[in-house]
Amino acid sequence: MTDVLIVVAHPDDAEIAMGMRMREHALTGDHVQVHCLSPGAPTPEGAEQRRSECLAAAALLGIAQYTFSRIPDNEFVERRVEINRELFRVFRERRPDIVYTHFPDDQHLDHRITADEVTTVALREADNLRYFRSPYSHAFEPTEVFVGTPALLQSKAEALRCFASQQQLDMDTFMTLATVTHRQHVHHRVVERFPAGHTCAELFRTARTIQFAAHAEQEKAAS
Template identity: 30%
Template sequence: MNLDYLVIAPHPDDAELGMAGAILKFKAEGKKVGILDLTSGEPTPHGSLEIRARETQAATEILGIDWRGNLGLPNRSLEPTLEARAKLAGVIRELRPKWLFAPYWVDAHPDHVAATELIEAARFWAKLSKTDMPGQPWHPQRIYNYYCVHLKQAPQPAFILDISEFWEKKLAAIRCYESQFVTGRATEPPTFIDNLRDEAAYWGKAIGTKFGEPFACREPLGIRSLENLV
Protein backbone atom coordinates (compact mmCIF):
# COMPACT_ATOMS: atom_id res chain seq x y z
CA MET A 1 0.00 0.00 0.00
CA ASN A 2 1.20 3.50 -0.83
CA LEU A 3 -0.25 5.96 1.66
CA ASP A 4 -0.35 9.69 1.15
CA TYR A 5 -0.11 10.40 4.87
CA LEU A 6 0.81 8.28 7.89
CA VAL A 7 -0.11 9.58 11.34
CA ILE A 8 2.09 8.02 14.04
CA ALA A 9 0.72 8.16 17.59
CA PRO A 10 2.27 7.11 20.91
CA HIS A 11 -1.05 5.68 22.10
CA PRO A 12 -4.49 4.93 20.64
CA ASP A 13 -6.50 8.20 20.92
CA ASP A 14 -3.53 10.58 20.41
CA ALA A 15 -4.10 10.80 16.65
CA GLU A 16 -7.79 11.54 17.23
CA LEU A 17 -7.11 14.18 19.86
CA GLY A 18 -4.39 15.92 17.91
CA MET A 19 -5.61 15.78 14.33
CA ALA A 20 -8.83 13.85 13.71
CA GLY A 21 -10.20 16.92 11.95
CA ALA A 22 -7.24 16.95 9.58
CA ILE A 23 -7.56 13.21 8.97
CA LEU A 24 -11.23 13.61 8.07
CA LYS A 25 -10.37 16.54 5.81
CA PHE A 26 -7.65 14.54 4.07
CA LYS A 27 -10.05 11.67 3.45
CA ALA A 28 -12.66 14.07 2.04
CA GLU A 29 -9.98 15.25 -0.39
CA GLY A 30 -9.42 11.68 -1.57
CA LYS A 31 -6.12 11.03 0.19
CA LYS A 32 -4.99 7.63 1.48
CA VAL A 33 -4.42 7.98 5.22
CA GLY A 34 -3.15 5.55 7.84
CA ILE A 35 -2.59 5.62 11.59
CA LEU A 36 0.15 3.68 13.35
CA ASP A 37 -0.23 3.48 17.13
CA LEU A 38 3.12 2.73 18.74
CA THR A 39 1.71 1.16 21.93
CA SER A 40 -1.54 -0.32 23.25
CA GLY A 41 -1.95 2.59 25.67
CA GLU A 42 -2.48 0.18 28.55
CA PRO A 43 -2.53 0.03 31.51
CA THR A 44 -4.82 2.95 32.34
CA PRO A 45 -7.19 3.43 35.32
CA HIS A 46 -10.40 2.49 33.48
CA GLY A 47 -9.15 0.66 30.42
CA SER A 48 -7.98 -2.79 29.38
CA LEU A 49 -6.46 -4.24 26.24
CA GLU A 50 -9.88 -5.46 25.13
CA ILE A 51 -11.64 -2.18 25.89
CA ARG A 52 -9.01 -0.10 24.13
CA ALA A 53 -9.11 -2.36 21.07
CA ARG A 54 -12.90 -1.93 20.81
CA GLU A 55 -12.64 1.83 21.27
CA THR A 56 -9.90 2.12 18.67
CA GLN A 57 -11.90 0.11 16.16
CA ALA A 58 -14.96 2.30 16.69
CA ALA A 59 -12.94 5.49 16.20
CA THR A 60 -11.24 4.04 13.13
CA GLU A 61 -14.59 3.34 11.51
CA ILE A 62 -15.69 6.94 12.08
CA LEU A 63 -12.48 8.29 10.56
CA GLY A 64 -12.79 6.01 7.51
CA ILE A 65 -9.04 5.66 7.15
CA ASP A 66 -7.33 3.24 4.79
CA TRP A 67 -5.05 1.44 7.25
CA ARG A 68 -4.39 1.22 10.99
CA GLY A 69 -1.77 -0.78 12.84
CA ASN A 70 -0.04 -1.08 16.20
CA LEU A 71 3.71 -1.48 16.58
CA GLY A 72 3.38 -3.23 19.95
CA LEU A 73 5.95 -1.15 21.82
CA PRO A 74 5.69 -0.80 25.62
CA ASN A 75 3.34 1.81 27.05
CA ARG A 76 4.75 4.05 29.80
CA SER A 77 8.31 3.05 28.92
CA LEU A 78 8.51 3.88 25.22
CA GLU A 79 12.12 4.47 24.14
CA PRO A 80 13.71 5.28 20.77
CA THR A 81 15.84 2.14 20.76
CA LEU A 82 17.61 0.75 17.70
CA GLU A 83 15.22 -2.21 17.70
CA ALA A 84 12.17 0.07 17.74
CA ARG A 85 13.72 2.27 15.06
CA ALA A 86 14.20 -0.67 12.71
CA LYS A 87 10.67 -1.90 13.38
CA LEU A 88 9.12 1.49 12.61
CA ALA A 89 11.35 2.08 9.60
CA GLY A 90 10.19 -1.25 8.20
CA VAL A 91 6.55 -0.14 8.40
CA ILE A 92 7.40 3.16 6.70
CA ARG A 93 9.15 1.27 3.89
CA GLU A 94 6.14 -0.96 3.37
CA LEU A 95 3.48 1.78 3.50
CA ARG A 96 5.58 4.40 1.63
CA PRO A 97 3.76 7.52 2.88
CA LYS A 98 4.48 10.88 1.31
CA TRP A 99 4.19 12.69 4.66
CA LEU A 100 4.51 11.65 8.31
CA PHE A 101 2.67 13.24 11.22
CA ALA A 102 4.29 13.01 14.65
CA PRO A 103 3.54 14.46 18.10
CA TYR A 104 4.93 17.88 18.96
CA TRP A 105 8.47 17.46 20.28
CA VAL A 106 7.97 19.32 23.61
CA ASP A 107 5.77 17.49 26.11
CA ALA A 108 5.55 16.40 29.74
CA HIS A 109 4.66 12.84 28.71
CA PRO A 110 7.90 10.86 28.20
CA ASP A 111 6.19 8.54 25.69
CA HIS A 112 5.30 11.50 23.47
CA VAL A 113 8.84 12.91 23.51
CA ALA A 114 10.33 9.47 22.84
CA ALA A 115 7.83 8.87 20.02
CA THR A 116 8.91 11.97 18.11
CA GLU A 117 12.60 11.13 18.49
CA LEU A 118 11.86 7.61 17.31
CA ILE A 119 9.83 8.79 14.30
CA GLU A 120 12.52 11.20 13.14
CA ALA A 121 15.22 8.51 13.38
CA ALA A 122 13.05 5.89 11.67
CA ARG A 123 12.31 8.29 8.82
CA PHE A 124 16.05 8.50 8.17
CA TRP A 125 16.61 4.76 8.51
CA ALA A 126 13.74 3.98 6.13
CA LYS A 127 15.81 5.21 3.19
CA LEU A 128 18.83 3.00 3.91
CA SER A 129 20.03 0.39 1.41
CA LYS A 130 21.91 -2.83 2.20
CA THR A 131 19.71 -3.66 5.16
CA ASP A 132 17.55 -6.56 6.29
CA MET A 133 14.56 -4.29 6.92
CA PRO A 134 11.49 -5.21 4.84
CA GLY A 135 10.48 -3.30 1.74
CA GLN A 136 12.46 -0.97 -0.46
CA PRO A 137 14.18 2.25 0.66
CA TRP A 138 11.75 5.10 1.17
CA HIS A 139 12.07 8.65 2.52
CA PRO A 140 8.88 10.58 3.43
CA GLN A 141 9.15 14.15 2.19
CA ARG A 142 8.00 15.85 5.37
CA ILE A 143 7.25 15.42 9.04
CA TYR A 144 4.52 17.65 10.45
CA ASN A 145 3.80 17.76 14.16
CA TYR A 146 0.36 17.74 15.75
CA TYR A 147 -0.35 19.00 19.27
CA CYS A 148 -1.47 16.45 21.84
CA VAL A 149 0.50 17.64 24.84
CA HIS A 150 0.40 17.37 28.61
CA LEU A 151 1.88 20.81 29.24
CA LYS A 152 -0.04 24.03 29.73
CA GLN A 153 1.57 25.70 26.73
CA ALA A 154 0.84 28.63 24.50
CA PRO A 155 2.08 27.11 21.21
CA GLN A 156 3.19 29.10 18.20
CA PRO A 157 2.19 26.74 15.37
CA ALA A 158 3.59 26.81 11.86
CA PHE A 159 0.05 26.68 10.48
CA ILE A 160 -3.55 26.12 11.58
CA LEU A 161 -5.90 23.94 9.55
CA ASP A 162 -9.58 24.86 9.29
CA ILE A 163 -11.55 21.82 10.52
CA SER A 164 -14.90 23.54 11.05
CA GLU A 165 -16.69 21.19 8.68
CA PHE A 166 -15.35 18.13 10.50
CA TRP A 167 -15.53 19.14 14.17
CA GLU A 168 -18.62 17.11 15.08
CA LYS A 169 -17.19 13.98 13.47
CA LYS A 170 -13.86 14.52 15.23
CA LEU A 171 -15.74 14.79 18.50
CA ALA A 172 -17.59 11.54 17.74
CA ALA A 173 -14.26 9.76 17.18
CA ILE A 174 -12.87 11.07 20.46
CA ARG A 175 -16.01 10.03 22.35
CA CYS A 176 -15.32 6.44 21.27
CA TYR A 177 -12.55 6.40 23.87
CA GLU A 178 -15.00 6.38 26.77
CA SER A 179 -12.55 4.69 29.16
CA GLN A 180 -10.12 7.58 28.70
CA PHE A 181 -12.30 10.68 28.40
CA VAL A 182 -15.63 9.90 30.09
CA THR A 183 -15.28 7.25 32.79
CA GLY A 184 -13.84 8.73 35.96
CA ARG A 185 -13.74 12.27 34.54
CA ALA A 186 -15.35 15.28 36.17
CA THR A 187 -18.92 15.82 35.00
CA GLU A 188 -19.21 19.45 36.10
CA PRO A 189 -18.36 22.04 33.45
CA PRO A 190 -15.86 22.60 32.08
CA THR A 191 -15.49 18.92 31.24
CA PHE A 192 -12.63 17.42 29.26
CA ILE A 193 -14.75 17.64 26.10
CA ASP A 194 -15.65 21.26 26.91
CA ASN A 195 -11.95 22.12 27.06
CA LEU A 196 -11.27 20.37 23.76
CA ARG A 197 -14.02 22.39 22.09
CA ASP A 198 -12.68 25.62 23.57
CA GLU A 199 -9.18 24.87 22.30
CA ALA A 200 -10.45 24.08 18.80
CA ALA A 201 -12.52 27.27 18.83
CA TYR A 202 -9.48 29.27 19.94
CA TRP A 203 -7.44 28.02 17.00
CA GLY A 204 -10.36 28.60 14.67
CA LYS A 205 -10.71 32.18 15.90
CA ALA A 206 -7.00 32.74 15.21
CA ILE A 207 -7.64 32.16 11.48
CA GLY A 208 -11.20 33.50 11.27
CA THR A 209 -13.00 30.15 11.23
CA LYS A 210 -15.13 28.21 13.70
CA PHE A 211 -12.67 25.42 14.61
CA GLY A 212 -9.02 24.75 13.86
CA GLU A 213 -6.13 22.37 14.54
CA PRO A 214 -2.56 23.68 14.97
CA PHE A 215 0.54 22.05 13.48
CA ALA A 216 4.27 22.60 13.84
CA CYS A 217 7.22 21.74 11.61
CA ARG A 218 10.97 21.85 12.23
CA GLU A 219 11.61 22.66 8.55
CA PRO A 220 10.47 25.65 6.48
CA LEU A 221 7.12 25.36 4.75
CA GLY A 222 6.93 25.97 1.01
CA ILE A 223 3.83 27.14 -0.85
CA ARG A 224 3.15 27.42 -4.59
CA SER A 225 0.46 30.05 -4.30
CA LEU A 226 -1.35 32.32 -1.84
CA GLU A 227 -4.72 31.27 -3.24
CA ASN A 228 -5.50 28.68 -0.57
CA LEU A 229 -4.51 30.74 2.47
CA VAL A 230 -7.40 31.50 4.82
Protein backbone atom coordinates in the same frame (compact mmCIF):
# COMPACT_ATOMS: atom_id res chain seq x y z
CA MET B 1 -3.92 10.33 -3.76
CA THR B 2 -1.56 11.29 -0.94
CA ASP B 3 -0.26 8.68 1.49
CA VAL B 4 -0.57 10.04 5.03
CA LEU B 5 1.01 8.33 8.03
CA ILE B 6 0.25 9.45 11.59
CA VAL B 7 2.45 7.91 14.29
CA VAL B 8 1.38 8.20 17.92
CA ALA B 9 2.46 6.80 21.25
CA HIS B 10 -0.99 5.80 22.54
CA PRO B 11 -4.56 5.18 21.39
CA ASP B 12 -6.57 8.44 21.09
CA ASP B 13 -3.45 10.66 20.73
CA ALA B 14 -4.16 11.22 17.03
CA GLU B 15 -7.86 11.94 17.43
CA ILE B 16 -7.28 14.43 20.26
CA ALA B 17 -4.62 16.34 18.34
CA MET B 18 -5.86 16.24 14.76
CA GLY B 19 -9.22 14.52 14.41
CA MET B 20 -10.50 17.24 12.07
CA ARG B 21 -7.42 17.10 9.88
CA MET B 22 -7.67 13.31 9.71
CA ARG B 23 -11.27 13.53 8.54
CA GLU B 24 -10.39 16.20 5.98
CA HIS B 25 -7.59 14.03 4.55
CA ALA B 26 -10.03 11.13 4.21
CA LEU B 27 -12.68 13.30 2.55
CA THR B 28 -10.07 14.54 0.09
CA GLY B 29 -9.38 10.94 -0.94
CA ASP B 30 -6.02 10.55 0.78
CA HIS B 31 -4.96 7.19 2.19
CA VAL B 32 -4.61 7.72 5.94
CA GLN B 33 -2.86 5.27 8.24
CA VAL B 34 -2.56 5.72 11.99
CA HIS B 35 0.14 3.67 13.66
CA CYS B 36 0.02 3.42 17.44
CA LEU B 37 3.22 2.27 19.11
CA SER B 38 1.59 1.19 22.38
CA PRO B 39 -1.53 -0.95 22.92
CA GLY B 40 -2.49 1.54 25.63
CA ALA B 41 -3.23 -0.98 28.40
CA PRO B 42 -1.16 -3.46 30.43
CA THR B 43 -3.50 -6.46 30.02
CA PRO B 44 -4.62 -8.30 26.87
CA GLU B 45 -8.24 -7.50 27.70
CA GLY B 46 -7.51 -3.82 28.13
CA ALA B 47 -5.42 -3.70 24.97
CA GLU B 48 -8.23 -5.32 22.98
CA GLN B 49 -10.69 -2.74 24.29
CA ARG B 50 -8.37 0.11 23.31
CA ARG B 51 -7.90 -1.45 19.88
CA SER B 52 -11.66 -1.73 19.40
CA GLU B 53 -12.06 1.92 20.38
CA CYS B 54 -9.43 2.98 17.83
CA LEU B 55 -11.07 1.00 15.04
CA ALA B 56 -14.49 2.46 15.87
CA ALA B 57 -13.06 6.00 15.73
CA ALA B 58 -11.27 5.15 12.47
CA ALA B 59 -14.54 4.03 10.89
CA LEU B 60 -16.16 7.36 11.77
CA LEU B 61 -13.26 9.41 10.42
CA GLY B 62 -12.72 7.34 7.28
CA ILE B 63 -9.24 6.13 8.21
CA ALA B 64 -8.01 3.42 5.84
CA GLN B 65 -5.62 1.67 8.25
CA TYR B 66 -5.13 1.63 12.02
CA THR B 67 -2.13 -0.45 13.01
CA PHE B 68 -0.37 -1.21 16.27
CA SER B 69 2.96 -2.14 17.81
CA ARG B 70 3.32 -3.65 21.27
CA ILE B 71 5.60 -1.21 23.08
CA PRO B 72 4.40 -1.10 26.72
CA ASP B 73 3.36 2.26 28.17
CA ASN B 74 6.12 4.05 30.05
CA GLU B 75 8.82 1.70 28.69
CA PHE B 76 9.70 3.73 25.63
CA VAL B 77 13.11 4.73 27.06
CA GLU B 78 14.23 1.12 27.42
CA ARG B 79 12.81 0.11 24.03
CA ARG B 80 14.10 2.81 21.70
CA VAL B 81 15.90 0.30 19.46
CA GLU B 82 12.70 -1.73 19.14
CA ILE B 83 10.71 1.42 18.38
CA ASN B 84 13.19 2.44 15.69
CA ARG B 85 13.01 -1.00 14.09
CA GLU B 86 9.20 -0.96 14.16
CA LEU B 87 9.09 2.46 12.55
CA PHE B 88 11.35 1.48 9.67
CA ARG B 89 9.06 -1.50 9.06
CA VAL B 90 5.93 0.66 9.03
CA PHE B 91 7.43 3.37 6.83
CA ARG B 92 8.65 0.93 4.22
CA GLU B 93 5.27 -0.74 3.81
CA ARG B 94 3.79 2.30 1.99
CA ARG B 95 6.46 5.05 1.80
CA PRO B 96 4.25 7.89 3.13
CA ASP B 97 4.15 11.29 1.47
CA ILE B 98 3.25 13.14 4.67
CA VAL B 99 4.05 12.10 8.24
CA TYR B 100 2.48 13.55 11.38
CA THR B 101 3.64 12.86 14.92
CA HIS B 102 3.99 14.40 18.38
CA PHE B 103 5.83 17.67 18.92
CA PRO B 104 9.25 16.76 20.40
CA ASP B 105 9.02 19.13 23.38
CA ASP B 106 6.30 17.36 25.35
CA GLN B 107 5.73 16.70 29.03
CA HIS B 108 4.95 13.03 28.39
CA LEU B 109 8.14 11.01 27.95
CA ASP B 110 6.49 8.49 25.61
CA HIS B 111 5.44 11.38 23.36
CA ARG B 112 8.95 12.83 23.32
CA ILE B 113 10.59 9.55 22.39
CA THR B 114 7.98 8.87 19.72
CA ALA B 115 8.67 12.29 18.21
CA ASP B 116 12.44 11.78 18.28
CA GLU B 117 12.34 8.34 16.69
CA VAL B 118 9.74 9.27 14.08
CA THR B 119 11.84 12.29 13.14
CA THR B 120 14.92 10.12 12.71
CA VAL B 121 13.10 7.72 10.40
CA ALA B 122 10.89 10.23 8.57
CA LEU B 123 13.79 12.42 7.49
CA ARG B 124 15.18 9.35 5.71
CA GLU B 125 11.95 7.80 4.44
CA ALA B 126 9.41 10.57 3.72
CA ASP B 127 9.20 13.95 2.03
CA ASN B 128 7.10 15.89 4.52
CA LEU B 129 7.07 15.86 8.30
CA ARG B 130 4.71 17.78 10.57
CA TYR B 131 4.29 17.85 14.32
CA PHE B 132 0.88 18.22 15.94
CA ARG B 133 0.19 19.91 19.24
CA SER B 134 -1.03 17.69 22.05
CA PRO B 135 -2.37 18.84 25.44
CA TYR B 136 1.14 18.28 26.86
CA SER B 137 3.18 20.12 24.23
CA HIS B 138 5.49 22.78 25.60
CA ALA B 139 6.42 26.08 23.89
CA PHE B 140 4.59 25.07 20.72
CA GLU B 141 4.59 27.75 18.01
CA PRO B 142 2.59 26.65 14.96
CA THR B 143 3.69 27.16 11.38
CA GLU B 144 0.43 25.71 10.03
CA VAL B 145 -3.11 26.38 11.20
CA PHE B 146 -5.74 24.01 9.86
CA VAL B 147 -9.10 25.78 10.06
CA GLY B 148 -12.04 23.42 10.10
CA THR B 149 -15.81 23.59 10.12
CA PRO B 150 -18.46 22.68 12.70
CA ALA B 151 -19.10 19.46 10.75
CA LEU B 152 -15.43 18.46 11.02
CA LEU B 153 -15.40 19.33 14.71
CA GLN B 154 -18.50 17.21 15.24
CA SER B 155 -16.77 14.29 13.50
CA LYS B 156 -13.82 14.72 15.85
CA ALA B 157 -16.08 14.76 18.89
CA GLU B 158 -17.89 11.62 17.74
CA ALA B 159 -14.56 9.85 17.21
CA LEU B 160 -13.36 10.80 20.69
CA ARG B 161 -16.57 9.45 22.21
CA CYS B 162 -15.51 6.02 20.96
CA PHE B 163 -12.80 5.99 23.64
CA ALA B 164 -15.18 5.11 26.45
CA SER B 165 -12.36 3.73 28.62
CA GLN B 166 -10.75 7.18 28.84
CA GLN B 167 -12.81 9.08 31.36
CA GLN B 168 -10.55 12.14 31.16
CA LEU B 169 -11.74 13.02 27.65
CA ASP B 170 -13.94 16.04 28.33
CA MET B 171 -15.81 16.83 25.12
CA ASP B 172 -16.82 20.33 26.21
CA THR B 173 -13.18 21.21 26.86
CA PHE B 174 -11.98 19.86 23.52
CA MET B 175 -14.77 21.61 21.62
CA THR B 176 -13.96 24.91 23.32
CA LEU B 177 -10.22 24.60 22.68
CA ALA B 178 -10.82 23.91 19.01
CA THR B 179 -12.87 27.07 18.62
CA VAL B 180 -10.38 29.40 20.30
CA THR B 181 -6.92 27.87 19.80
CA HIS B 182 -6.08 29.75 16.59
CA ARG B 183 -6.84 33.13 18.13
CA GLN B 184 -3.67 32.91 20.20
CA HIS B 185 -1.58 32.73 17.03
CA VAL B 186 -3.56 34.46 14.26
CA HIS B 187 -4.25 38.20 14.25
CA HIS B 188 -7.93 39.05 14.56
CA ARG B 189 -7.90 40.91 11.24
CA VAL B 190 -6.87 37.69 9.53
CA VAL B 191 -9.49 35.71 11.46
CA GLU B 192 -12.14 38.17 10.27
CA ARG B 193 -11.32 37.20 6.67
CA PHE B 194 -11.75 33.46 7.21
CA PRO B 195 -14.36 31.89 4.89
CA ALA B 196 -17.83 31.63 6.39
CA GLY B 197 -18.29 28.59 8.59
CA HIS B 198 -14.59 28.09 9.34
CA THR B 199 -14.65 28.52 13.09
CA CYS B 200 -12.32 25.95 14.68
CA ALA B 201 -8.72 24.93 14.27
CA GLU B 202 -5.92 22.47 14.91
CA LEU B 203 -2.27 23.51 15.08
CA PHE B 204 0.81 22.01 13.45
CA ARG B 205 4.50 22.76 13.13
CA THR B 206 6.33 21.92 9.93
CA ALA B 207 9.60 20.06 10.34
CA ARG B 208 10.17 19.66 6.61
CA THR B 209 8.28 20.27 3.38
CA ILE B 210 9.62 19.21 -0.02
CA GLN B 211 8.05 20.78 -3.09
CA PHE B 212 8.70 19.81 -6.70
CA ALA B 213 8.67 22.14 -9.70
CA ALA B 214 5.34 21.92 -11.50
CA HIS B 215 6.66 22.59 -15.01
CA ALA B 216 9.66 20.28 -15.21
CA GLU B 217 8.24 18.22 -18.11
CA GLN B 218 7.42 21.33 -20.16
CA GLU B 219 10.91 22.69 -19.60
CA LYS B 220 12.44 19.36 -20.64
CA ALA B 221 10.35 19.28 -23.82
CA ALA B 222 11.27 22.86 -24.68
CA SER B 223 14.98 22.11 -24.45
